[in-house]
Amino acid sequence: MSLQGKVAVITGGNSGIGYASAKALKAKGAQVVITGRSAEKVKRAAAELGVVGIVADVSDVSAIEQLARQVKEQYGKVDVLFVNAGVYGPSPIGQITEEMLDHQMGINFRGAVFTIEKFLPILQEGASIINLSSVLADAGMPGGAVYAASKAALNSYTRTAAAELAPRKIRVNAINPGPVNTPIFAKTGLPEEALNDFAANMQERVPLKRFGQPEEIAHLVSFLASDEAAFITGGAYNIDGGVAILT
Ligand SMILES: NC(=O)c1ccc[n+]([C@@H]2O[C@H](COP(=O)([O-])OP(=O)(O)OC[C@H]3O[C@@H](n4cnc5c(N)ncnc54)[C@H](OP(=O)(O)O)[C@@H]3O)[C@@H](O)[C@H]2O)c1
Numbered sequence: 001m002s003l004q005g006k007v008a009v010i011t012g013g014n015s016g017i018g019y020a021s022a023k024a025l026k027a028k029g030a031q032v033v034i035t036g037r038s039a040e041k042v043k044r045a046a047a048e049l050g051v052v053g054i055v056a057d058v059s060d061v062s063a064i065e066q067l068a069r070q071v072k073e074q075y076g077k078v079d080v081l082f083v084n085a086g087v088y089g090p091s092p093i094g095q096i097t098e099e100m101l102d103h104q105m106g107i108n109f110r111g112a113v114f115t116i117e118k119f120l121p122i123l124q125e126g127a128s129i130i131n132l133s134s135v136l137a138d139a140g141m142p143g144g145a146v147y148a149a150s151k152a153a154l155n156s157y158t159r160t161a162a163a164e165l166a167p168r169k170i171r172v173n174a175i176n177p178g179p180v181n182t183p184i185f186a187k188t189g190l191p192e193e194a195l196n197d198f199a200a201n202m203q204e205r206v207p208l209k210r211f212g213q214p215e216e217i218a219h220l221v222s223f224l225a226s227d228e229a230a231f232i233t234g235g236a237y238n239i240d241g242g243v244a245i246l247t
Contacts, residue, residue, distance in 0.1 A: 002226040004029035007075045009067075011035045011058055011115055012085030014045035016182030017132065020214035021082055021221040022049050028222055030080060033071055058085045058111030059103075061118070068118040077124050080225040083112045084132040088184050090143035101146050108150035113157060126169045128225045131158050133174040133236060135244045151176075155236045162234030171233035173224050178240025179203070180212040207242035 008025045012018045013034025022045075026032045032051040036042040039055045046053025052074070056067035071078060086108045089100050112131055123129070136144050137151035155174050162172040179202045185195055203210060220239050223229055238244045 001029035002228060006030045006079035007077055008080035009033045009071060009078050010082040010084055014041040016184060017180060017214045017217045018084040019045055020218040022051055024218035024222040025225060026051060035067060058115055059106040061114045064114050064118045072122050078119055078122050079124050079127050081119050081129045082221060083115050085111060086132060088147050089188060092143050093145055096146060104146050105150050109153045112154055123170055129172040130221055130224050131174040133176050135176045135178045135238055135240045137176060159234050173232060174236040175220055176236050176238045177212060177217050178206060178243040180214060180217060182214055205243055205246060212241060
């Protein structure tokens with residue numbers, strides 16, 4: 001129970017990695033708040049997990065402000081901020097639209113920056129911020145230019161935030177997963193055949209020859225969240241079945 005007494009906020013906790021992490025953090029004793037865009041999904045996930053669910057779209061700064069206010073009123077502090085909400089929208093260069101760029105940067109990067117900005121006043125000394133990035137931040141996978149750039153920006157931001165927040169003993173780290181078995185790919189709107197081809201190709205490229213499971217990422221999240229990781233800040237940790245070796 002290494003997170004006993006800690007309050008953890010997970011953006012985008014109604015599905016995938018955020019959902020598995022909520023379960024893991026709760027199992028280690030944390031009081032957990034999850035967020036998401038859809039009231040129905042957030043309510044259902046919160047009930048399944050036995051945690052608090054609050055609807056907040058991270059692309060809307062006033063919604064993040066309202067979320068931070070609610071958490072402050074209910075708990076008075078935050079010890080673990082898991083900045084996880086994200087979207088993936090592949091598009092080859094030459095077909096990139098303003099809308100898809102603004103959408104992905106608005107959630108994956110701008111949303112992350114303003115989540116941290118608005119929670120900063122209630123982050124405790126010794127708090128842990130974990131930014132969910134991607135191995136693609138350092139790769140060049142065709143079709144992923146905008147997504148990869150949003151995650152590369154997040155990793156760059158993570159380093160500066162770690163340096164600036166160190167005097168408050170707040171640790172800031174990024175996690176770079178490889179392909180993980182979550183609904184994120186189905187949400188791209190790509191036809192099933194294209195999704196199956198993508199999954200088969202991706203799996204073949206991973207040295208361990210499989211996708212990761214959300215629970216495997218959750219183990220790293222709960223370690224970085226805990227005081228066992230008290231000397232770790234400013235890092236970006238691959239958890240990717242080895243795929244980064246080959247990219
Ligand atoms: N799966 C992978 O292979 C993989 C690999 C590397 C990195 N990642 C990163 O891992 C993170 C979690 O993704 P996942 O794979 O677990 O996918 P997921 O199951 O689709 O989960 C994404 C979560 O983020 C939420 N979200 C999206 N946009 C939001 C917004 N504007 N405001 C609030 N919440 C929002 C989603 O809620 P809705 O249900 O409302 O959309 C959902 O709860 C993302 O940052 C993703 O980029 C994933």
